[in-house]
Amino acid sequence: MLxxxxxxxxxxxxxxxxxxxxxxxxLFLAGDPAIAIAGESANAKDIQAIRELxxxxxxxxxxxxxxxxxxxxxxxxxxxxxKLPVADLIAERLSVTMTLGVCGILFALLTAVPLGVxxxxxxxxxxxxxxxxxxxxxxxxxxxxxxxxxxxVFAIQLGWLPASGASSWQHFIMPTxxxxxxxxxxxxxxxxxxxxxxxxxxxxxxxxxxxxxxGRVLFKHALRNAIIPVVSLAAVQMGFMLGGSIVVESIFAxxxxxxxxxxxxxxxxxxxxxxxILVFALFxxxxxxxADVLNAWLDPRMRxx
Amino acid sequence: xxxxxxxxxxxxxxxxxAGAAHADKAADTLRVAFTKELESVDSYFNSAREGVVLQRxxxxxxxxxxxxxxxxxxxxxxxxxxxxDTTLELKLREGVKFHDGSDFTADxxxxxxxxxxxxxxxxxxQRNVNWMDHAEKLDDYTVRIITKEPFPAALEYLSGPVSMxxxxxxxxxxxxxxxxxxxxxxxxxxVSVEPGKHFVLERNEDYFDGPKGQPTxxxxxxxxxxxxxxxxxxxxxxQLDLIWQVPSDQAERLAEMGQFTVANESTMRVGYLSMDxxxxxxxxxxxxxxxxxxxxxYAIDRQTIVKELLKGKSTTIDTACFPSQFGCVQDVTxxxxxxxxxxxxxxxxxxxxxxxxxxxxxxxxxxAEAISSYLNAVGITTDFKMLQYSALRxxxxxGEVPISFQTWGSFSINxxxxxxxxxxxxxxxxxxxxxxxxAELDIADSSIDPETRTEHYGIALQRIAxxxxxxxxxxxxxNYVFTKEVAYTPTPxxxxxxxxxxxx
Numbered sequence: 001m002l003x004x005x006x007x008x009x010x011x012x013x014x015x016x017x018x019x020x021x022x023x024x025x026x027l028f029l030a031g032d033p034a035i036a037i038a039g040e041s042a043n044a045k046d047i048q049a050i051r052e053l054x055x056x057x058x059x060x061x062x063x064x065x066x067x068x069x070x071x072x073x074x075x076x077x078x079x080x081x082x083k084l085p086v087a088d089l090i091a092e093r094l095s096v097t098m099t100l101g102v103c104g105i106l107f108a109l110l111t112a113v114p115l116g117v118x119x120x121x122x123x124x125x126x127x128x129x130x131x132x133x134x135x136x137x138x139x140x141x142x143x144x145x146x147x148x149x150x151x152x153v154f155a156i157q158l159g160w161l162p163a164s165g166a167s168s169w170q171h172f173i174m175p176t177x178x179x180x181x182x183x184x185x186x187x188x189x190x191x192x193x194x195x196x197x198x199x200x201x202x203x204x205x206x207x208x209x210x211x212x213x214x215g216r217v218l219f220k221h222a223l224r225n226a227i228i229p230v231v232s233l234a235a236v237q238m239g240f241m242l243g244g245s246i247v248v249e250s251i252f253a254x255x256x257x258x259x260x261x262x263x264x265x266x267x268x269x270x271x272x273x274x275x276x277i278l279v280f281a282l283f284x285x286x287x288x289x290x291a292d293v294l295n296a297w298l299d300p301r302m303r304x305x
Numbered sequence: 306x307x308x309x310x311x312x313x314x315x316x317x318x319x320x321x322x323a324g325a326a327h328a329d330k331a332a333d334t335l336r337v338a339f340t341k342e343l344e345s346v347d348s349y350f351n352s353a354r355e356g357v358v359l360q361r362x363x364x365x366x367x368x369x370x371x372x373x374x375x376x377x378x379x380x381x382x383x384x385x386x387x388x389x390d391t392t393l394e395l396k397l398r399e400g401v402k403f404h405d406g407s408d409f410t411a412d413x414x415x416x417x418x419x420x421x422x423x424x425x426x427x428x429x430x431q432r433n434v435n436w437m438d439h440a441e442k443l444d445d446y447t448v449r450i451i452t453k454e455p456f457p458a459a460l461e462y463l464s465g466p467v468s469m470x471x472x473x474x475x476x477x478x479x480x481x482x483x484x485x486x487x488x489x490x491x492x493x494x495x496v497s498v499e500p501g502k503h504f505v506l507e508r509n510e511d512y513f514d515g516p517k518g519q520p521t522x523x524x525x526x527x528x529x530x531x532x533x534x535x536x537x538x539x540x541x542x543x544q545l546d547l548i549w550q551v552p553s554d555q556a557e558r559l560a561e562m563g564q565f566t567v568a569n570e571s572t573m574r575v576g577y578l579s580m581d582x583x584x585x586x587x588x589x590x591x592x593x594x595x596x597x598x599x600x601x602x603y604a605i606d607r608q609t610i611v612k613e614l615l616k617g618k619s620t621t622i623d624t625a626c627f628p629s630q631f632g633c634v635q636d637v638t639x640x641x642x643x644x645x646x647x648x649x650x651x652x653x654x655x656x657x658x659x660x661x662x663x664x665x666x667x668x669x670x671x672x673a674e675a676i677s678s679y680l681n682a683v684g685i686t687t688d689f690k691m692l693q694y695s696a697l698r699x700x701x702x703x704g705e706v707p708i709s710f711q712t713w714g715s716f717s718i719n720x721x722x723x724x725x726x727x728x729x730x731x732x733x734x735x736x737x738x739x740x741x742x743x744a745e746l747d748i749a750d751s752s753i754d755p756e757t758r759t760e761h762y763g764i765a766l767q768r769i770a771x772x773x774x775x776x777x778x779x780x781x782x783x784n785y786v787f788t789k790e791v792a793y794t795p796t797p798x799x800x801x802x803x804x805x806x807x808x809x
Contacts, residue, residue, distance in 0.1 A: 035702075036695040038429075044702060044733045046431055049424070081344045082500055083481055089500075151538045163538045164530050253530040255342075255502045263342060268695055 008292055012285040019281040020071075020274065024064050027270055032056070036268030037080050054080075067274060076275040081267045086275045090257060094279070096166050097256035100175055100248070101241040105234060107180030108187055113230070116191025117223065123196060131192070135185035147178045147251040164253035175252045179245055183237040190233055194226030201225075228295050235291035239284035329546060330790045330808050333523035336546045337801075338530045338539065342501035345484035348468060349421050349428040354550075357466075357717065358801045362506055362525070363404075364468035364489035367395055367414070368460055369516040372796035375629070375719050377460050378516040381409065381469055381490065390455040390753055391438075397446040401513050403471040404494040411442040416472030418450060426480075430716065432727075433466040455751045457758060458720040461631075465718055492520040492804040502529050506803065520804040540565065540786065547787040549801055553616040556784035565786050569617035572799035573627045574714040574781035575724070576672065578605075582774050583738040585704030591662065592707055596654035598773035601708070602640035603647040604683040607778050610675050617782035624777055625725045625769050629797065632721035632749060632762035637770035647683040659684025665709035666690075667697045673710045676778070702733040712781070717798040721762050722750050729769065737774035 027033075034051040035042070042050075051057050055066070070077060076086035119128040154174060155163035165171050198204060199222055207217045242258070249259035257276060264272040329336055344351045348360035369380035379385070382395040401409040418440035421428045428434050436456045441449045452459060474488050487495040490513070493506035506525040528545075530536045533552060537559070539545040551559070551567075560567040578601060580592040591597045607621040623640075626633035651659060664680070664687035666673035677687045692700070700706050715723040726749075728734055729742045742765045749761035769775065785795050793806040 032695060032699045035698050042431065047702075053427075083345055083350065083484065084500060148534055148538070151535065156538055156542045159542060163542055163544065164535045165528065250531045251535055253528065253532070253535055255529070259531070266693065268693075 008289055012289055016281045016285055020278050023277045024274060027273060028060055033268040033270050077271040079269055079272045081269040086271045090275055090279060093255060093257040093260045096254050097242055097245060097258055099172060100179060100245055100256060101238060103172055103176040104179035104241050105238045107176050108183040109234060112184045112187035113191050116188040117195055119192045120195030131188060135188050138181050138185040143178050143182050144247050144251055147248060150174045166254045175248050175254060179241055179248050187230055187233060190230050191226060194229060195222060198222045198226045224298060228299055231294050232291045235287040239287050242280060242283050335522045335525045335806060337525060337527045338536045338545055338548050339527055340531060340550055342529050346487045346498055347480045347483040350480045352429050354799060360468055361800055362493040362803050363487050363491045363495055365491050366464050366468050368464035370464040372798055377464060380515050391452045393450045393459060395448050399446055401490050402511055403488055403490050405474055405488045407471050409490055410445045411448045413469055413472045414448045415440045415442050417470045433462060455753055457753050458722050461718055461720045466716060492517055493525060517804050521807045525803050546791050549783060549785045551784040551786050556786060559786055565788055568785045568795050569782055570795040571618035571780055571782045571797050573717055574712055575622050575627050576712045576778045578776040579709055579711050579736050581707045581736045583736055586707045590707050591656060591660050594654045596650040600647040600650040602773050602776045603643045605676055605679045605776060606642040611779050614672055614675060615779055619780050619782045621779050622777040624766050625775050626721040627715060627780060630719050630721045632758050634763035634766050637767045644683050651684055659686060661686040662707050663688045663690060665692060665697055665706050667692055667694045676710055717800060726750050742768050
């Protein structure tokens with residue numbers, strides 16, 4: 001088990017490095033950061049001065065090495081745009097995104113897994129149809145649209161929930177539902193498919209034949225096996241939610257890390273983008289790593305992988 | 306992303322949301338939304354419209370320009386006169402206090418001017434400050450500002466972007482401290498700043514009796530809400546009192562509903578096509594030919610674009626400046642919409658079957674697409690490329706752009722030098738490089754005499770129009786939407802002034 005974990009960790013770090021290097025190169029191709037910093041009124045002299053001040057005139061590899069060396073000491077520099085330390089900026093924004101991501105994935109799992117299980121027990125029943133409908137609707141409905149509908153109903157017409165901001169727990173209800181609902185269909189269908197497959201397996205028939213109670217058969221024998229791919233999927237979804245909640249954060253004016261990343265790209269705010277990409281990459285890595293470990297615990301056969 | 310959200314969302318919100326709006330008049334708090342995250346509240350370290358709005362609320366300039374008439378009045382200074390071409394002497398208002406309780410004196414003016422004029426301190430918009438060389442104190446309430454060269458637009462800048470900071474506090478806090486905890490003399494004090502997200506202002510009870518007048522609304526609470534539809538939802542659900550920069554289609558629907566006041570006002574931003582007349586991208590490019598540039602001017606139906614797309618108080622523009630700007634002479638050659646004539650001119654230039662060119666833009670895709678289709682209609686086939694601002698700017702500076710759709714807001718400086726001189730003085734963005742224009746602009750920019758200035762701007766603008774270096778297109782406008790409890794009259798310079806807003 002330890003060897004498995006170490007191997008995974010090494011691989012994970014390599015992935016993080018590669019991601020950060022690729023993003024650094026892409027940002028360099030996207031446009032001269034000196035121009036973005038200098039603003040509309042600057043002339044060539046101002047821009048050259050900024051280029052020298054920030055060291056953009058050095059070779060890209062040197063700049064990357066410089067950035068990496070500082071990042072290793074947890075020094076992510078100053079945001080070109082806000083003129084504030086990137087670490088503070090991200091720490092502040094990340095709390096919103098983390099809250100949203102955790103709530104979103106919990107919402108998705110707590111609705112999708114039970115629905116998937118019920119749908120699998122009674123395939124083609126009314127409840128299966130309803131579950132199918134919900135999942136198709138969730139997949140088909142763009143989240144900005146769903147978000148606006150929720151706002152119109154719950155914030156404007158009923159006046160129950162605040163439409164935007166992040167100052168209380170009520171502010172997180174609609175964003176959680178929107179973000180979670182988007183991740184739900186895939187999890188539900190995977191649960192249903194997994195359950196259906198497992199339920200027709202020999203060992204389930206054996207369990208039933210030896211007289212095990214149905215609840216025990218379903219949850220101890222079937223779900224434990226069916227859930228393995230769901231764990232991996234949920235980990236990826238969680239990573240996606242943290243980095244990709246741009247639309248939701250934008251609609252509900254949450255000012256989280258995803259929105260910050262999106263905006264920082266447009267502003268050519270290199271230090272902020274670089275640090276965020278690294279953070280997001282690390283999240284993906286941590287989650288997939290945890291999923292691997294969890295799966296290895298659930299299924300001993302995977303430990304040799 | 307944004308576009309889809311806008312189109313889809315408007316319909317939903319306009320159709321379904323007919324709830325009763327209730328303003329926060331009871332709490333004496335005006336709740337406003339910004340769309341963009343402001344980088345820093347320190348007005349010398351941001352280049353955003355939102356920054357100007359906060360600047361006018363928190364700080365004061367030495368002078369004040371009446372937003373309707375453009376007339377200069379004393380603000381933190383009470384008298385001013387030019388001692389010579391480069392020395393402006395000002396008498397300061399006595400008894401003014403900063404929000405931190407310190408007195409406003411000549412030391413503050415000297416410190417502020419000397420700090421921002423020093424390029425090494427990195428004020429973002431250098432053009433706003435780099436005309437000043439330094440300031441000198443004569444006594445506690447008399448100062449001199451020395452300009453580097455004769456600079457006739459000085460009064461315009463002193464009543465606009467140049468505001469006065471408290472010397473002791475600024476020296477200690479610096480731009481980042483000022484950005485987080487701003488201190489000024491203005492009608493509103495900043496009581497809370499969450500960078501980019503949330504700003505709370507409170508009425509300055511000790512505000513001096515100046516030309517801005519006393520603020521009436523007690524508190525202003527500004528939140529950044531990036532999505533326009535969410536802003537609309539918030540105003541419908543009574544959580545906002547005023548939104549601005551509302552796109553014209555949304556504003557139209559809101560006006561039809563009658564629940565809110567929708568006010569439209571023009572801005573100083575001008576949209577135009579810049580063409581590579583100097584042949585920087587390629588010495589043989591078609592735009593080096595006068596007939597081709599004239600054809601482009603004739604090819605575009607600006608009237609229809611204004612009527613169908615920009616709407617509101619937008620107008621067509623014929624000059625390389627905004628009409629209200631000093632020196633922006635209007636009697637220049639005009640090019641009415643005439644596609645036939647455009648085709649003839651193209652044939653004369655040796656392109657009877659037209660030609661293909663790259664066409665760039667960085668904002669307002671729908672306007673750029675309309676322009677592109679007008680060009681296609683006369684035979685100029687466009688390879689349309691939409692770029693990020695900094696990427697297009699990079700290409701512009703390298704001279705690699707044959708034709709592009711550009712816009713310029715002049716930083717709300719009501720003087721032609723802020724636009725025509727920015728682009729036609731052989732700088733890296735000058736695609737015309739006309740020596741005659743340069744010579745005229747040099748005279749106009751450095752003369753103190755208003756008549757001389759008008760005359761020479763006139764000659765330069767006439768030559769630019771005759772040579773069709775640009776195709777000036779239209780001015781922009783902006784929509785303000787507020788609840789019936791709020792009374793506000795917008796000004797043509799796109800600056801939201803909280804001190805003039807009142808409750809109905």
